[in-house]
Amino acid sequence: MAPSQVDGPVRAVHAPAAARPGFGRALGRYPALWRVASLALFFLAWEIAGRVPISYAFPTFSATFAALASMLFDGSLFVAYAETLQPLIIGVAISGVIGVGLGIVMGLSRSAEWLVAPLFIVLQAAPMAALIPLITFVYGIGLVAKTLAVIMLALPVIVLNGYKAVRNANPSLVAMCRSFQGTKLQQIAKIIIPDASPVIFAGLRLGLAAGFIGVILAELLITPTGIGDLITYHRSVANYAEMYAAVVSIILVSTLTLAALESFEMRVLRPEKRRG
Amino acid sequence: MVLFGYRVPMMASLIVWCVIWEIVGRAGLLFLIPPLSSVLVAALALVQTGTWQAAALITLHSFVIGMGLAIVVGITLGVLMGRFKAVDELFGIWVNIFVSAPLSALVPVLMILFGIGETTVIVTVFLFAVWIIVLDTRAGIQHVPNSLIEMGRSYGATTFALYSKIVLLAALPEILAGIRLGLVRGVKGVVIGQLLVSIIGYGELFELYSRSFDMENFWALTIILFAAAMLMSAAIEHVEKKVDYYAGVR
Amino acid sequence: MLPAAAVNTAYPAAETVVEVRGICKRYNEVEALRLIDLDFPRGKLTTLLGPSGCGKTTLLKIIAGLIDATSGEVRVNGKTVTGPGPERAFVFQDFALMPWATVMRNVAFGLELQGMGKAERQSIARNYIAEVGLTGFEDKYPHELSGGMRQRVGLARAFAVNAEVLLLDEPFSAVDEQNRRKFQEDLLRLVDKENKTFIFVTHSIEEAVYVSDRIVLLSRRPGRVSQIIEPKIDRTASPDAIRRDQGYLDTVEEIWQGLKHYVD
Numbered sequence: 001m002a003p004s005q006v007d008g009p010v011r012a013v014h015a016p017a018a019a020r021p022g023f024g025r026a027l028g029r030y031p032a033l034w035r036v037a038s039l040a041l042f043f044l045a046w047e048i049a050g051r052v053p054i055s056y057a058f059p060t061f062s063a064t065f066a067a068l069a070s071m072l073f074d075g076s077l078f079v080a081y082a083e084t085l086q087p088l089i090i091g092v093a094i095s096g097v098i099g100v101g102l103g104i105v106m107g108l109s110r111s112a113e114w115l116v117a118p119l120f121i122v123l124q125a126a127p128m129a130a131l132i133p134l135i136t137f138v139y140g141i142g143l144v145a146k147t148l149a150v151i152m153l154a155l156p157v158i159v160l161n162g163y164k165a166v167r168n169a170n171p172s173l174v175a176m177c178r179s180f181q182g183t184k185l186q187q188i189a190k191i192i193i194p195d196a197s198p199v200i201f202a203g204l205r206l207g208l209a210a211g212f213i214g215v216i217l218a219e220l221l222i223t224p225t226g227i228g229d230l231i232t233y234h235r236s237v238a239n240y241a242e243m244y245a246a247v248v249s250i251i252l253v254s255t256l257t258l259a260a261l262e263s264f265e266m267r268v269l270r271p272e273k274r275r276g
Numbered sequence: 277m278v279l280f281g282y283r284v285p286m287m288a289s290l291i292v293w294c295v296i297w298e299i300v301g302r303a304g305l306l307f308l309i310p311p312l313s314s315v316l317v318a319a320l321a322l323v324q325t326g327t328w329q330a331a332a333l334i335t336l337h338s339f340v341i342g343m344g345l346a347i348v349v350g351i352t353l354g355v356l357m358g359r360f361k362a363v364d365e366l367f368g369i370w371v372n373i374f375v376s377a378p379l380s381a382l383v384p385v386l387m388i389l390f391g392i393g394e395t396t397v398i399v400t401v402f403l404f405a406v407w408i409i410v411l412d413t414r415a416g417i418q419h420v421p422n423s424l425i426e427m428g429r430s431y432g433a434t435t436f437a438l439y440s441k442i443v444l445l446a447a448l449p450e451i452l453a454g455i456r457l458g459l460v461r462g463v464k465g466v467v468i469g470q471l472l473v474s475i476i477g478y479g480e481l482f483e484l485y486s487r488s489f490d491m492e493n494f495w496a497l498t499i500i501l502f503a504a505a506m507l508m509s510a511a512i513e514h515v516e517k518k519v520d521y522y523a524g525v526r
Numbered sequence: 527m528l529p530a531a532a533v534n535t536a537y538p539a540a541e542t543v544v545e546v547r548g549i550c551k552r553y554n555e556v557e558a559l560r561l562i563d564l565d566f567p568r569g570k571l572t573t574l575l576g577p578s579g580c581g582k583t584t585l586l587k588i589i590a591g592l593i594d595a596t597s598g599e600v601r602v603n604g605k606t607v608t609g610p611g612p613e614r615a616f617v618f619q620d621f622a623l624m625p626w627a628t629v630m631r632n633v634a635f636g637l638e639l640q641g642m643g644k645a646e647r648q649s650i651a652r653n654y655i656a657e658v659g660l661t662g663f664e665d666k667y668p669h670e671l672s673g674g675m676r677q678r679v680g681l682a683r684a685f686a687v688n689a690e691v692l693l694l695d696e697p698f699s700a701v702d703e704q705n706r707r708k709f710q711e712d713l714l715r716l717v718d719k720e721n722k723t724f725i726f727v728t729h730s731i732e733e734a735v736y737v738s739d740r741i742v743l744l745s746r747r748p749g750r751v752s753q754i755i756e757p758k759i760d761r762t763a764s765p766d767a768i769r770r771d772q773g774y775l776d777t778v779e780e781i782w783q784g785l786k787h788y789v790d
Contacts, residue, residue: 034365042370057388115289122290125460125509126502127467129380130478133486134494138308175592176622180636180687181610190639194626212378220380220472231384240388250381255373 059241068245076230077249084215084226087143091150092211096204099155103162103200107169108188117163124156132214132221146218146225153214154207161203165196198269205261212254310491319496327481328497334477338394339466342401346458350406351451354413355443364414375407379465383472394476397469404465405458412454416447449516449523456512463505543568543691543723544589549598551584557748558584562598564751566691570739571717571724575731577785581749582727583619583695589725590616590693602691612640615689619696621676623668629655630664632679636687647686654682658712674705685716691723698733710736711765731785735759735777736768743781753784 043061050060059067071077106113132149139145169192177187219228227246234243294312301311322328357364357371383400390396420443428442444451470479478501485494544566551559558581566572574582587593589600591609600607602614610616615636623632630648631638633655637647655664658678668676677697684692698706714737717724728734734741735757745752757777759768768774 031365034362035369038366038369041366055389115292118287118290119293122502122506125505127464127505129464129468129471130482130498130501133471133482134308137486137489138306172618172620172622173624176616176618177635177639179590179592179610179614179616180639181612182639186639191624194624197626206376209376209378213380216378216381217468220384231381235384235388243388244385247381247385251373251377254377258376 057238057240059244063241064244064248067239067241068248071230071242071245071249077246080227080230080246081253082226084219084228087146087150087218088211088215090143091147091214092154092204092208094147095151095154095158095207095211099158099203099207100162100200103159103203104166104193104196106159106163107166107196108192113163113167117160120156120159123152124160128152128214129217129221132217136222141223145222146215149218149222150211150214153217154211157210158203158207161206162196162200165199165203166192168199169195198265201261201265201269205258205265208261209254209258212250216250307489308491310495314492315495315499318492319499322493322496323500331477331481334394335466335470338397338469338477339401339462342398342465343405343459343462345398345402346405346409346462347455349402350409350454350458351413353406354410354451354454355417355439355447357410358414358417358447359443367410371407371410374403375411379403380468380472383469387473392473392475396473397466397476400469401462401465404468405462408461409451409454409458412450412457413447416450416454417443419450420446448519452512452516452519456509456516459508459512460505463501463508467501541568542566543603544725545601546585546589547599547601549585549588549600550596551581551588551593552596559588559595560748560750562749562751564742566723566725567740568723569721571713571726571737572740572742573726573728573734573738574742574744575728575734575781576744576749576752577746578729579747580744581747582729582744585744585749586693586695586725586727589691590614592616612687613689614691614693615684615687617677617680617684617692617694617697619699621668621673621680621700623676623679625668628665628667629660629671629679632668633682633686636683640687651682651686654686655679657685657716658682672705673701674709677701677709685720689722691725694724694726696727696729699728699730706733707765713737714761714765731778731781732769735774735781741781743784755781 046061046064050058050063053060068077102116106116131152135145135148135152139148173191173195174187177191182190216228219225220232224232227250230246231243234240234246297309297312300306301309301314353363353367353371357367379400382403383396386396386399386403390399424442424446425438428438433441467478470477471482473479478497481497482494485491485497542565544564546562546564546566549559549562550557562585574585576582584593588595589602589607591607591611591614602611624635627635630651634647634651637650642650652664655661658681660675660678660682663671663675668679671679677700680697698709701709710733713724717737726734726737738757741755741757742751743753743755744750755777757773759771759773759777761768763771
C-alpha cells in the first residue's frame, strides 16, 4: 500500500495509483501549474477536434481565438456588450434593491416569511425560461422585456438568500446585544444586518449569475441584440469561428465577473474565512 | 405561523396566492392571466390529449436520459476529484466555470453540432445538471472522515468494498443534495433546450400556445411542468431527510 | 448529606443585591426550574453549580433578563426584573464577539448602545482592555485572537459598562486548561479589586470551590436548590497553594460525593 502523500492536502487519502516519487510534491508546490496544464490540455483537445474535423461546423481553437481577437479589436464585441449589459445591470440593480429589502423584511417578520417565502421557493425551482416568450406579448421586444427577463430569474435567488441570512443571524450575538439593552432597531442595524451581509452579498452574486442566464435567454428567445445578435448572425452566415468566439466571450465575461465578486467577498467581507 | 390559534404550515400560503390568482383572473385585469379555475380545468383536459401526451413523453425521454448520464458521469467525476488531487486540479477550473456560467449560450453551439432534435436537448439537460452533481459529490467525498477510511482499511476492506460500503454511503447526504439541485437544473435544461430548438416536445407546445394566445393551455402546461419539478425535488428531499440523521455525526 | 461546612444563610436586605423568589421555568412539557428561592449577597462571588440540565444557565439568564420565567420574581436592588438592565452585565460562554469589529469596538459596544460618544467610550474601553491585559490588541479582529484572548475581550466589555452585577455563563469552558487556570486566578484578583457582585455558572467543582465565596448546588432537572455551601478557604495564599489547601480539597470531595449519583 503506497504511503499517503504527506505534502498534499489531507483530503487526498489515497495516493494516486500511478504516482511517481516527485509527483505529489510538485502538485503541492505549484497548483497554478496544474491549472495552466488543464487549460492547455483542453485547448489542445479542442484544436485537434477542430482539425479532424469532428464536424464541418466545428472550428479549431486557434481559429476561434483569432476570431475573438479580431472581434475585440474591431470593436464589435464592445458594441455588443454595451447593448447586452444594459438590461443585465438594470435588471440586477432593481432585483438587488427589491430583493434585499424583501429578504430583510421576511427575515425579521414571521408572517412575511410565511406569506412570501413559498412563492419564491417555487419560483426558484421552476424553469422560469418557459415564461420568457410570454413577456414579449405585454412588453414587446425591447429593453423592458429583457430587463424583466433578468429580474424574473435574479429576484428569487436574491430574496431567498437575503431572508435566510437574516433569519439565521447569530442568535448569540443578538442575545449579547439585548443583554446590553440594545433596542430592536439597534439589534437589526448593528448585529443582524452586518452578520447577514456576507450571505446577502453571495445572494447578489448568484443573482448576477442568474441575470446573465436571463439576458442571454432573452436575446436568444425574444429578439437578438448585443451578444445574442452576434451569435445568431454569425450562425446564419456560417461564420462558425466568430459564432464560437462570441459564445466563449460570454463564458469568459460571466466567469471573470463572478470570480472577481467572489474574491471581493472573501477578502473584504469574510477575512476570517479566507481559504488557506 | 399561527393563524387563529392553529399552526399553519409554510406552504399553505401558496393557497393564498392561488386565491389571489383566481380573483385577479376573474377580474380580467390582464388578459394574460385567466382565472386559476379555468386553467385547472384546461389542465385536466390537456392531460388527456394525444398532443400533450406525445410532447410529455418526448420531454420525459430526453430528461431521463440526460439526467441519467449526468448522475452517472457526475458522481464518478465527483468521486475521482474528491479522492485524487491530480484529477481535482485538472477538472477543477472547468467545473467551477460551468456551474455558474450561462449555459444557455452554449445551446446554439450544441444545435449546430448535434442537429435540431432530441440529441441536442439531451446534451443540454446533461450539461445543465452535471456540474452541480460533480461539485456536491466532491464535497461529500471530502467530508468523509479519514478515520472511517482508515477503519475500513484496517479491517481489510477491498477497494470496491471501501467505496461501496463506506465512502459512497458516508457521502450520500451531499450526493443526494447534488442530485436534487441537478434535477432542478435539468428541468430548466430540458425546457430551455426545447424552447431554443423549438420543434419538439414541451418547447413546441409552449410556442404554439403563446403564439395563438391560448393562455389557459399555456398556464396549464406551465403548472404541470412546475408541479412536476417541485414533486421531483420534494421526493429527493424526502430521501435526503432519511439519511440526514448521520450527516451530523460523521 | 453534607457536613457542617455547608451553611444556608439568609442575608439582611441591605446586603442582598439580587433576590430570586419562587422562580419556575417550564418549556412546553419540560420543567427546567422549580421554585427557586435565593439571595445573592453584595460584593461576593456566588456560583451556581450542578450537573448538565439542572437549569443553572437558565436561571442565570432569567436573572439577566434574557429569558422570562414562567412564574416567580427576580428583584435587583429591590426593583423587579423585566428585561436586561444597566445594573447587570452578562459574559457569554461562546464569547459573542462581533467578528466584523475590532477589539476596541467590541469592548466599547455596551457603551455604544447606550449612546455614549465615541471618544469617551473609547477611553473607557482602553482602560478595561489594559485591565484584562490586552493592550496593543485594540485594532485586532476576533479571528486574529486565541480563545483565551477572546474571552478577555468579553470580560472587558462587561466591566466597561460599570454594572453592579456581573453574570458569567461558564466563561472559561471554551478555553484550554492552562488558560482556564490562569483565568480563575485572574478572576479572584478582579473580584478582590472591583467592588461588584458576581454570579457565576460552572459545571466544574474545582473551579467553583476555587473562586466562590458561596456555592449554590442545583439538583438535576427539574432544577431545585439542593445545598448552599460556603467554602472556608484562605484566599490570601498563592494561587497554587490554594489548590492544595485542605479546606479546598475537603469541600471539593464533599460536593463530589453529593453530586456523584447524578452521573449517568
